[in-house]
Amino acid sequence: MMRRRTTLLTGCTALVLALGATACGGGPVSAGGGDKALDGQTVTVAGVWSGSEQKNFQKVLDAFTEKTGAKTQFVSTGDNVSTVVGSKIEGGNAPDVVMVPQVGVLQQFAKKGWLKPLSPAAQKTISADYAPVWKKYGSVDGTLYGLYFKAAHKSTVWYSPEAFTQAGVKPPKSYDELLKAGHTVSDSGLAAFAVAGQDGWTLTDWFENIYLSQAGPEKYDALAAHKLKWSDPSVVEALTTLGKLFKDKQLIAGGQKEALNTDFPGSVEKVFGPKAEAGMVYEGDFVAGVAHDQFGKAIGKDANFFPFPAVGGGTAPVVSGGDAAVVLKDAKNAKAGMKLLEYLATPEAAAVWAKAGGFLSPNKKLDLAQYGDDVTRATAKSLVDAGDTVRFDMSDQAPAAFGGTKGTGEWKLLQDFLRDPSDPKATAAKLEAAAAKAYQD
Template sequence: MMRRRTTLLTSCTALALALGATACGGGNVSAGGGDKALSGQTVTVAGVWSGSEQKNFQKVLDAFSAKTGAKTQFVSTGDNVSTVVGSKIEGGNAPDVVMVPQVGVLQQFAKKGWLKPLSPAAQQTVTADYAPVWKKYGSVDGTLYGLYFKAAHKSTVWYSPDALAQAGVKPPKTYDQMLKAGHTVSDSGLAAFAVAGQDGWTLTDWFENIYLSQAGPQKYDALAAHKLKWTDPSVVQALTTLGKLFKDKQLVAGGQKGALNTDFPSSVEKVFGPKPEAGMVYEGDFVAGVAHDQFQKSIGKDANFFPFPAVGGGTAPVVSGGDAAVVLKDGKNAKAGMKLLEYLATPEAAAVWAKAGGFLSPNKKLDLASYADDVARATAKSLVGAGDSVRFDMSDQAPAAFGGTKGAGEWKLLQDFLRDPSDPKGTAAKLESAAAKAYQD
């Protein structure tokens, strides 16, 4: 279930915009000119991607084939990567490479002994071209197993420039300014925010941005690892801050009840659809794809974003998600699989998908000119520019029973909090109880 937030959403919402950008350093994106050293070999890759995401990743695999001579085969796993890959390993049909969508799943694979450490060449590239935080999230017990190829920027607030202009407000710099701007938008006839409360994962993202900014990265890391209890005063404070928004009927389209009946695509529709009900919607960079593909909005003109603002004197948060490439020990062609990872680590590979749209790379060496439009360039610059202050989506680091299951754990408890935000302390206690059970299991 968890994976719907950054993959199936982006697959139906890819930023398929203009295709005119060039690769790093200019010139064609083609990966030709290799020595065809892998001719006659096939690399099997498994991942959750489908639709336009699978199609765009295939372009990357085709570029690898053109460079090395290897054939590739992509297998779409659906949401439950862990179960599908486990059954393939047991059946003697393990893929060579898996694109892993959660830190928790990567750790699970490593602890089961399924993964090969990255080759020295790939490790060297990661060390040189990525912020250390991406190496941390790809490592288990000090060994680097995962290469983060695709990232999501989950600290972006999307807005209708017309709605803000009509209200006479500018993109805010702080959370309090955002709520104040929201009231001004509301006074002009639209609700401030469309909140996708029907999808519990969106509420975890709201909480994570507030918590990271307000409590700081050290406490964020401790809470993500459950080394800090959810009953900590910092959690109660973040819930109180979030509750201030949730209980304000001027700010939330349809009020709490309306939000609980709004899924993610509908929240984007309420801002960018034919009958706007709100001026702003918070979610990741993939909002742009829905606005463009489903509602024909010109990104940067009819739909734009501002960074999730700083909360309570903290720094502006940068929360990310991402897909890490790993090589399975039991793959029939793990050696060629590692060559694919070495290729995916290059800006050349990232440029192929960046040009197609619907993609962000954490690779610092990827020329921003490779991206298809100015907004994609801006989100990529923000993600890479955040360096080591980026934090991976907290619920994606948690056991699925707590951080990634519909109708249970954090998703359900934050939906309950949206329904009635009057008791942040009580909600924190319930979150701690659910987390303790999940981490123990």
């Protein structure tokens, strides 16, 4: 039911694993001393991560063990977090901590009465070290349940510096400049964009960045909560803007038909693979992991990014996603689970994974020097500096039937729109009909 955007590719999200990082003093990051107060206890943690992400998170769990004496056990749930955790709770085998990948799932868990409110210590750290927006997305009905440990930056456009040099273009500052630069790249022999239309979630990300910048954060919040209808003129306007890109055969590698047959890794390959077909691919910071791990690109040299540019008279958007740590109320060792969560809230814990690569933290107190390369530092700084202007991925806030299911809802309707973007108003009406049904259910 639920999908996981930043883990669709096992092991593909490491930004630059080849580049090591050190702590501020030049030595390796460690969890420090600790009093081993949890000796003999075991904390079970469930989450979607596998491959390199699971290995890197295990380093964080090992640092917690070193500090507290508690053993840890990680269980990979796959994408269906809600179903797996629900069945474990019903079977009397609830994990202590769950890493929840979507706001909608966190809200679902809270409304089912599955979650323990965060401890005063965790709440104090989050209030001091995180922008209030992260507290908002971790709360349900005014109660704080979730700590956002790992974040994604979904407002990054990745490009081939070689293609830009060949075309004589520079990273654009506005959406109009982006399309203009795209035409110049196209004139030089490459398509402007590789679009992963086979994966509906990438199209929702395109829409969300345009909508946030063009319509503004208030309307974005209202649409995300379905307090604003998808048939609203602001939605039609954003679809019209997106449609101009979709129907421009000069801009999309292979045109609409090929885009609909291109998945996310395939879109990265079209820009950074052995045979380049396009100069740019829009998606989150995790593009770098694919470019580096699969195609051997040096991040910052062979592959780089610029922020998703401002649309119209709006400001440049910062759309994010993330994984929130929650403690289950029915867990056998919820007390030790809360101690893990208090540890995850610290910059010390974030530094362990930052050093390993493939990670961004919303924690303001994490020193950027802990990241292993300049590009990761730049994306992390952009995310933290955005403060309360960050908005969580809209489709991740929606019921899964609308915002997170293959072949239905927003995913399918935006794929249909990519196929034929001639009637934004009709598409908006279809989106509203699908949303109304999903939010009612």
